[in-house]
Amino acid sequence: MNGKSNRCWLLVNRPISEPSEEDFAINEAPIPDIRENQFLVKIIYLSVDPYMRGRMRDGVSYAPPAVLGEVMVGGAVGQIIKSNNNSYSEGKIVQGNFGWQEYALSDGIGVNIVDPSVAPISTSLGVLGMPGLTAYFGLLEVGCPVLGETIVVSAAAGAVGAVVGQIAKIKGCDVVGIAGGAEKCRYLEEELGFDYTIDYKSQPDISNALNAACPRGIDIYFDNVGGAILDEVLNHINIGARIPICGMISEYNLSQPQLVPRPTRALLVNRAKMQGLLVWDWVERRQEGIEQMAQWIKEGKLYYKEDIIEGIEKVPEAFLKLFKGQNFGKQIIKVGDLQ
């Protein structure tokens, strides 16, 4: 780390399909001064998440796109090292959308104070942060799990999926995880208590695999990947099934959408629900979610895994791993140390 300058990653190109390291450029600038009401955060951990692929695209979505030539957007956690804001005093740990950089100015908007006594502060980017809360509220409020039901979750070893599966176990569901590779599947079954896993990379026939995994059909499909797996799941849902749509990482890099039959017949025949979700919609219940999950962690009911690499120069590389399923656990980049 260089204490005298602020290294950051700029978005310099909007990819049409697969993103690459050339879409980003590293830059070095002076550490900015704080003005009235502002504070300066020294970033400790940066997060990379699949949703950022959407921010690289110009166009209407639920958030404005990242700006070409400016710091790439992203969540991070760090320590306040200078402050003109009474609510955010020096030394505090804070989490916010600070971007891909070593130092960030903030006025506190969208910033949460992190209690480091609850869990390692990196968890504010994972199990106790955006992905964990997405799993918590998405599963409980959209998926509505009921004791004894069968739930399938895709990207099951990912930051959201692993939490979805474990909360579904806590709620008494039969949990089937879809993940890529034997190591991830073994981890889900042996360490997280999933009832069954499907390794989509070695399983050519997802339909057969779903039949074997879900003899009583699928009541909830928590979808993180979209694509052909979603299409096939629709052939296996039960009456009254719920399909929370959380992400579609298999489609994010497509330059043209895939063309498939509409899912509406399966929804109609089964009186099933497909519903998009975004963690922002439960922002007022954030504390409830964090407290409940911290409690489950303490009780040994909820485990988490982080894939932490070091060095701000590795942020694009870490981001690109997500689209190849090469991360194992929540992907985080350590870019600084606590003072």
Added chain:
Amino acid sequence: MNGKSNRCWLLVNRPISEPSEEDFAINEAPIPDIRENQFLVKIIYLSVDPYMRGRMRDGVSYAPPAVLGEVMVGGAVGQIIKSNNNSYSEGKIVQGNFGWQEYALSDGIGVNIVDPSVAPISTSLGVLGMPGLTAYFGLLEVGCPVLGETIVVSAAAGAVGAVVGQIAKIKGCDVVGIAGGAEKCRYLEEELGFDYTIDYKSQPDISNALNAACPRGIDIYFDNVGGAILDEVLNHINIGARIPICGMISEYNLSQPQLVPRPTRALLVNRAKMQGLLVWDWVERRQEGIEQMAQWIKEGKLYYKEDIIEGIEKVPEAFLKLFKGQNFGKQIIKVGDLQ
């Protein structure tokens, strides 16, 4: 009507695409005798509904298919003329799935007694029957209309759509109806109080039409038709939109499904819900729905239109009109008279 025999329509062929009159054959058989616990119904009105196209298909759906060579399935209302069942006495008016015929035997399962003092008994097949209850529960329980929201309903002059639009008006929504032809659109606006209509037959650009009709976007799309209109509506929905999937008449006669982009991105970005519905799921609240709608009819808040043709020989013809949008109001066939 021939009092001594029972004329009925048999399903004799399962069409691949468009159904035709040749898929049905008229048959004449003796009027059956009642056995223990049974009663004999003389049918007064038969109903034809789009869902029957699904019953002509062999395969898994929410109900078993009609059987080749047997009486075609369908709802009807009639009068009990002989009874061995104390709960269903002679003279009573009853509605049930009696099939396309003049006389039906029943043991009472799935049969509802109709109170002829509430409204003409034909309404038990329309506004106070399956289509009306579908509209009532589908809109209120899946659509969840809120004062001031914008709702779009397709097949708006149909048996379900016209009720959906009027209940949405009662709930204080801005109501946009999509229907085929100037006469239906005029009826919806001038007689039923719809705020805006789109004549899809004369409107080549549905996207422009939706922009004009829904300047504040679409909060609810009550879908009776599926197809390209559904695809386009997804480009106009608001955050938190609800899309009750009630029917897809534009797709029922396709031998191969159309291939389109998945709707999931629109659902995700807008945290929107798409949910299939079937009136059976509210069977225990049937009386509530009928009483409320009868009350609205009495208060002049809910109008209905019936398209009644006479003669059992015309049932297939009346059924086929539905797929060309040639019916205007609930399509009913009068096949007999009260005793």
